Amino acid sequence: MAKQMTEMLKGTLEGIVLAILAVGPAYGYEITARLREQGFADIVEGTVYALLVRIEQRGFVDVTKAPSEKGPPRKVYSLNAAGAEYLNEFWKSWSFLAERLEALRLEGK
Amino acid sequence: MAKQMTEMLKGTLEGIVLAILAVGPAYGYEITARLREQGFADIVEGTVYALLVRIEQRGFVDVTKAPSEKGPPRKVYSLNAAGAEYLNEFWKSWSFLAERLEALRLEGK
DNA sequence: TACCACTAGATAGTATCGCAGAATAGCGAC
């Protein structure tokens, strides 16, 4: 993927993962796989796990353990109230940015 | 500013500045002022100057000096062919991200 | 003179992402 994507993801990936969790609880491995399916082919697992640790420490998600058929137990994350509010702020920031960029794109041609 | 914006700007601010330069040549102080007018109130000048140095070193802009009525001479940046192409790639990355996020936002409610 | 607006830059600090690899845990084959 374009190297620009790497930098663009900083700050947005967090929102993306929170948005995924807003749809329903999920665990790290699953989230990574879902991102890959949706076209974020180059997102490394380590990145997702680190992000999950961060949002857990900031209290945006609740965590439960669930057994897996194969492999270590899954850590299932679900968005809580604080996380939902933070996600809402994220959407505001994103909307602002997207509007500004759309305006610039039109202006440029 | 929401702290989210700071991280979100990484990778996008570069595209924003290039898009501004696509409209017409401009110098650093002017670009900063224009960003502030457009709602990016908290972007500090040092950020813009550092960014301009980067895109100059990567060969995306041509630079000329122009005298100022008040103050030191202006460094006027204008987008060249390489910069235009890079900006085009930026728009592609941005479009992809914006589409994915829009889909997620709809899915979430 | 002193201050303000304009213009450019430098330094140190912080946060996020990529990469590579280790660690853990269950299941089937041999």
Added chain:
DNA sequence: GTCGCTATTCTGCGATACTATCTAGTGGTA
């Protein structure tokens, strides 16, 4: 029963970009 495979999580280092704050030079004005 141990070897290997898959699923799942975690960790440490390096690269990059933005912020905050400061330095510094020019010219007009009170």
